[in-house]
Amino acid sequence: MTRSVAPRSALVELTLARFRLFVREPSALFWTFGFPVVLAIALGVAFRNRPPEPMRVAVEPGPYAQRTLSELDSAQVRAHVADAPTARQELRLGKVVLIVTPGPPRTYTLDETRPEGRAARLLVDDRLQRAEGRVDPTPVAEEHVTDVGARYIDFLIPGLIGMTLMSSSMWGIGYAIVELRTKKLVKRMLATPMRRSDFLLSFVIMRAVFVLVEVPVLVGFGCLAFGLRVPESPLTVIAIALVGALAFAGLGLLVASRAQNTQTVGGLMNVVMMPMFIGSGVFFSTANFPDALQPALHALPLTALNDGLRAAINEGAGMRACMPLLISLVLWTVLSFAAALRLFRWR
Amino acid sequence: MSGGACAVRCRGLVKRYPGVLAVDGLDLEVRAGECFGLLGPNGAGKTTTVEILEGLLDPTAGDVEVLGMRWSSDERALRERIGVSLQQTHLPDRLTVEEILVLFRSLFATGRAPEEVMRAVSLEEKRRAHYEKLSGGQKQRLAVACALVGDPELLFLDEPTTGLDPQSRLQLWDVVQEFRRTGRGVLLTTHYMEEAERLCDRVGVVDHGKLIALGTPRELIASLGGEEVIEVALEGVAGPLDESAATALLHLEGVRAVRLTPDGFALAVEPVHVALPALIDHVRVAGMRLGRLMTRHATLEDVFVSLTGRGLRD
Ligand SMILES: Nc1ncnc2c1ncn2[C@@H]1O[C@H](COP(=O)(O)OP(=O)(O)O)[C@@H](O)[C@H]1O
Ligand SMILES: [Mg+2]
Numbered sequence: 001m002t003r004s005v006a007p008r009s010a011l012v013e014l015t016l017a018r019f020r021l022f023v024r025e026p027s028a029l030f031w032t033f034g035f036p037v038v039l040a041i042a043l044g045v046a047f048r049n050r051p052p053e054p055m056r057v058a059v060e061p062g063p064y065a066q067r068t069l070s071e072l073d074s075a076q077v078r079a080h081v082a083d084a085p086t087a088r089q090e091l092r093l094g095k096v097v098l099i100v101t102p103g104p105p106r107t108y109t110l111d112e113t114r115p116e117g118r119a120a121r122l123l124v125d126d127r128l129q130r131a132e133g134r135v136d137p138t139p140v141a142e143e144h145v146t147d148v149g150a151r152y153i154d155f156l157i158p159g160l161i162g163m164t165l166m167s168s169s170m171w172g173i174g175y176a177i178v179e180l181r182t183k184k185l186v187k188r189m190l191a192t193p194m195r196r197s198d199f200l201l202s203f204v205i206m207r208a209v210f211v212l213v214e215v216p217v218l219v220g221f222g223c224l225a226f227g228l229r230v231p232e233s234p235l236t237v238i239a240i241a242l243v244g245a246l247a248f249a250g251l252g253l254l255v256a257s258r259a260q261n262t263q264t265v266g267g268l269m270n271v272v273m274m275p276m277f278i279g280s281g282v283f284f285s286t287a288n289f290p291d292a293l294q295p296a297l298h299a300l301p302l303t304a305l306n307d308g309l310r311a312a313i314n315e316g317a318g319m320r321a322c323m324p325l326l327i328s329l330v331l332w333t334v335l336s337f338a339a340a341l342r343l344f345r346w347r
Numbered sequence: 348m349s350g351g352a353c354a355v356r357c358r359g360l361v362k363r364y365p366g367v368l369a370v371d372g373l374d375l376e377v378r379a380g381e382c383f384g385l386l387g388p389n390g391a392g393k394t395t396t397v398e399i400l401e402g403l404l405d406p407t408a409g410d411v412e413v414l415g416m417r418w419s420s421d422e423r424a425l426r427e428r429i430g431v432s433l434q435q436t437h438l439p440d441r442l443t444v445e446e447i448l449v450l451f452r453s454l455f456a457t458g459r460a461p462e463e464v465m466r467a468v469s470l471e472e473k474r475r476a477h478y479e480k481l482s483g484g485q486k487q488r489l490a491v492a493c494a495l496v497g498d499p500e501l502l503f504l505d506e507p508t509t510g511l512d513p514q515s516r517l518q519l520w521d522v523v524q525e526f527r528r529t530g531r532g533v534l535l536t537t538h539y540m541e542e543a544e545r546l547c548d549r550v551g552v553v554d555h556g557k558l559i560a561l562g563t564p565r566e567l568i569a570s571l572g573g574e575e576v577i578e579v580a581l582e583g584v585a586g587p588l589d590e591s592a593a594t595a596l597l598h599l600e601g602v603r604a605v606r607l608t609p610d611g612f613a614l615a616v617e618p619v620h621v622a623l624p625a626l627i628d629h630v631r632v633a634g635m636r637l638g639r640l641m642t643r644h645a646t647l648e649d650v651f652v653s654l655t656g657r658g659l660r661d
Contacts, residue, residue, distance in 0.1 A: 013453035017442060024441040183437035191401055191431035192454040192497065193423055347403055 010194055014202035018176075022206065028172070032210065036164045036218055043160075043283075044153045044226050054078040055120040056096045058087035064102035071131040072100075072124060098124060149229050149314040157222040158309035159282040161215060162244065166276065166302050168210070169245045170269050173203050173252035178265040181256075181345075190346055200253070200341075207249050208242060215241040219313065232316035240312055240322055243329040244305035250336030251301070257343040276302035301332040352379045353412070354501050354532040355400055360409035362395050362556075369395040370406070371556035382523070382533040384547035386540070386647060392556035393536035394434050397505050400534070401431050414501060427456055430499030432490045434506050434536075440479035444470050444489055447478060448496055455497035468492040468522050484515025491522055502526060504535040508542060520546060540647040552651060559654050567650045572603025573617035576645045577626060580611040580638040588612060595633070599625045604653060610638070615645060615653075 022028055057079040059068050065081050072079040079100075082090060087099045091109065098120040099109040106128070110117035130136070180186050189199060215238060222228035231237045251272060259265035276282075279289060280302035289297060297303055308325040311317035319326075355377035362370040370392045377383040385393045398404040400411060402418035402425065411418060416425050438447055448461035465471050468488040473481060481489065487507060494502055504523070508516040516539075523533060523546055537543055543550050544564045552560040552567070560567055568574055587607045596605045596612060601622030604615035616622035619642055630637055 008449075008453055010453045013450045017439065017446065017450050020446065021439055021441055184433055184435055185437065185439070187403060188431070188433055188436045188438075188493075189454070191403060191426070191429075191433070192451065193426040193456065194454040 011198045011201060011205075014194075014198055015205050018202050018206040019209075021176075022172070022210075031171070032164065032168050032214055033217060036160045037221055040153075040157055040160055040218075040222065040226070043156055055098070055116065055123065056090075057120060057124060058082040058090055058096045058099045060084055060087060060099065060101045062102050068100060068102050068128065072127055074127075076123060077120070077127070100124060153222075153226045154228060154314050155285070155310070156283070157218070157226065157228055158313050159306050161218050161241070162280070162302055162306040162309055163277065163282045164214070164218070165211065165241060165245045165305065166248045166273060168214070169207050169248035170252040170255070170273060172207060172210075173249050174256040174259075174265050174269055175252075175262060176203065177253070177256040178259045178262050181259075182261055187347060196346065203253075204246065204249050207245050211241050211245045212238065222313075229314055229316065231313045233312060233318045236312040236317065236319050236322055237309065239319065240305065240308035240326060240329070243326055243333060244301065244308070247301045247305075247329045247332035247336065250333050250340060253340035254336050254343070257340045258345050260345075276300050279303070281306050299328070301329060304328040304332075353377065354379045354381075354414060355383075355534060356412045357400060358410045360396065360399060360411070361407045362392070362399060362404065363407045368556055370399070370409075373409070373553075373556065373558055375551060375558065377532060377534050378549075380530045380532050381548040382527055382535070382546055384543040384550045385534070385536040385553055386538065386543050386550050386651070387536075387553035388538055388651075391553045393553055394505055395556075396553070397503055397534065397536055398433075401429070401503050402426075403431075427497065428500045430494030430497055430502045432494045432502075432504045432507060434509075436490055438478045438486070438489065438493070441477050443475050443477055444481070445474040447489065448492055451493040452496045458497040459495065461496060464492045464496045467495065467525060469518065482515070484511050484518060487511060487515065488519060488522060491519065495526065499531070501532045501534070504533065506536055506538070508537070508539065516542070540651075543647055550647065552647075552654060554651075554655055560650065564647060567647060568645045571615040571645055571649055571653055573601075573615035573622075574645050575616050575619040575622075576643050576649055577614045577616055577619070577622065578608075578611070578639075578641045578643070579613070579626075579630075580608075580640075582636040582638040584610070584635070592633075595629070596626075599629055601625060606652065613649075615649065 054075060055077050057072060057077055059065050059072070059079050059081050061081055061083055069079050069081060082096075084101075087096065087109075090096045091099055091111065097110065097114060097116045101107040101109070108121050108125070110121055112118070177186070186199075190196075216234075219228070219231065219237060223230050252269070255268040255272060256265050259268060279286065279293070279297045280300050282302070286294070286297050286303055298307075304325045308322050308329070311322055311325075353376055355375065357373065357375050360370050360373040360375070361368070373392075373396055375396075385396065387393050395404065399406045399409075400413060402411075402413070402422060413425055414428055418425065442450070444465065445461065448464060452458050452461050465474060468491060470485060470488060470492065473485060478486065478489070491504065491507060494504070502523075507523070508519050511519065520542070523535070527533060533546075535542075535546065547564065549561070549563050550567060551558050560570070562570070587609060588611075593605045593607055593612070596602060596614060599614075599622065601616050601618060602614050602625070603617055606613045614622065614626070623642070
């Protein structure tokens with residue numbers, strides 16, 4: 001019998017095993033890479049920026065109707081003649097935003113609560129008054145810009161990346177550890193001289209390496225497919241993503257620390273993640289929630305991660321500007337790991 | 348080895364679960380280099396006992412020493428020197444045989460080459476097969492290989508062949524016997540009598556968390572009083588025989604023990620060529636009709652039955 005010294009360290013082998021198991025699980029690959037891309041494409045198509053729709057306006061019949069119509073019809077306004085009851089009906093249904101009853105006095109009928117209605121009233125009145133001979137004292141000119149970084153897709157993609165980092169870290173660690181526990185593999189490994197820290201580190205290293213692959217792929221996809229701004233400080237993006245993934249690795253470990261079966265850990269994970277899916281600004285801004293909730297929402301790790309990613313990608317923020325968010329994520333990491341290690345059930 | 352020639356020694360071992368006394372004051376000594384078998388039915392407390400000895404469970408009370416060391420003070424050193432196969436472990440489905448062995452090898456500071464262990468358990472041809480694709484016997488051999496790859500001085504096997512087909516069981520027995528050729532100790536649990544008789548130098552019979560018999564398989568069988576068993580089924584009897592009929596059987600020449608069965612009786616006899624004619628005469632005189640008569644060697648199953656009145660797999 002030949003005794004040999006271990007050719008590679010336990011940590012390396014444990015980490016390699018985690019990688020092998022990951023890449024041999026096609027569904028895990030999909031949730032990490034495919035899902036965010038598919039979601040970004042679907043939402044990007046649904047919310048893509050179109051040229052502004054013309055405003056639809058109804059003009060009530062009368063001697064001046066035809067002239068009003070020809071003065072209004074343009075790229076910005078589409079007008080047609082409709083009798084009073086029909087026009088009312090169209091307004092109620094939102095088919096038109098404004099009814100013009102030629103005067104004098106000319107009457108505008110609109111729903112005050114709809115911003116499009118008010119905009120149409122201003123535009124239509126301006127047009128007609130000018131056509132009727134009003135002279136503006138100051139000549140005006142317009143300049144049109146579409147600001148990359150302020151579109152919905154710019155908002156969405158960093159949020160999707162944050163969400164993916166959260167769910168892949170939590171599932172990748174929490175679920176995997178509980179599965180090992182139910183298969184008695186944790187116990188089996190503990191029957192060897194394995195260091196517990198090596199066991200846990202292998203999961204963390206695997207997550208960290210995936211961030212280094214996942215984030216550039218997803219950001220690159222956003223830049224190529226949706227014309228996202230190329231981050232000025234890629235390092236800041238990576239740093240935020242890494243610390244964010246670590247914070248969620250810690251939370252994953254925490255939910256897995258006691259759970260004895262995968263249903264329990266799955267439920268716990270959803271309880272932890274659901275509020276963040278909704279409240280941390282993945283699909284819509286956190287600012288939509290009442291002021292009283294803001295401090296709590298901003299304390300959530302996914303909010304910090306999403307805000308950080310948005311700042312670093314869309315605004316080109318650097319390390320210094322992101323420092324408060326980074327610190328918040330580091331705190332989450334430290335606290336969740338400390339709690340998880342205290343609670344962890346090894347046997 | 349410090350601590351005398353004992354591989355394992357435990358005294359007064361107790362493990363209490365809510366509502367269950369899984370281990371109830373067990374004393375045990377496994378000598379260095381011997382193969383010791385813990386034999387008992389399901390729920391007897393074998394797994395609990397072994398996992399306490401492996402340092403994976405804390406006993407409610409009692410004292411454990413393994414290879415002269417204690418779990419409380421020498422855990423890491425001990426883990427380097429023992430090999431463990433749990434009653435049920437599910438290794439990762441999508442790692443190959445070779446990857447699993449290399450992984451387990453890396454967890455030990457020193458050990459055997461994975462290649463060599465793979466050969467020892469005849470899995471070289473399966474080296475690139477994923478665990479999920481292995482047969483039950485191959486999985487079990489891989490589990491034992493994972494215990495061997497650290498080159499242990501003492502091997503713990505918890506029901507290594509439960510649920511395996513006879514062929515796979517034989518292959519596993521070969522692996523254990525091969526390991527023992529280097530003079531190293533094994534502690535295994537089983538509820539298969541043949542396994543204990545075939546592999547073990549000494550056997551401890553466990554029931555309800557207590558050690559109820561201890562000795563070599565020979566000694567235990569001899570404790571029945573006879574090494575042969577005659578099993579008789581009678582025709583035309585409604586139920587078990589009564590006590591007086593049993594006493595009459597016990598007084599026959601060569602009969603050492605009597606056990607009544609639902610349709611007849613089993614006798615431990617010594618020697619069989621004296622007991623058998625006496626029995627035939629007795630049956631004729633008593634007016635009983637023989638349905639079936641069979642003689643065989645006594646086994647540990649008979650020992651267990653005579654100790655507890657129950658079969659091992661009841
Ligand atoms: N974790 C546990 N919690 C409660 N009862 C247990 C636990 N583990 C084992 N037991 C009980 O202890 C007894 C002995 O179990 P075990 O050691 O597995 O027996 P064996 O291995 O001989 O079949 C059984 O009654 C079993 O139900
Ligand atoms: Mg058992």
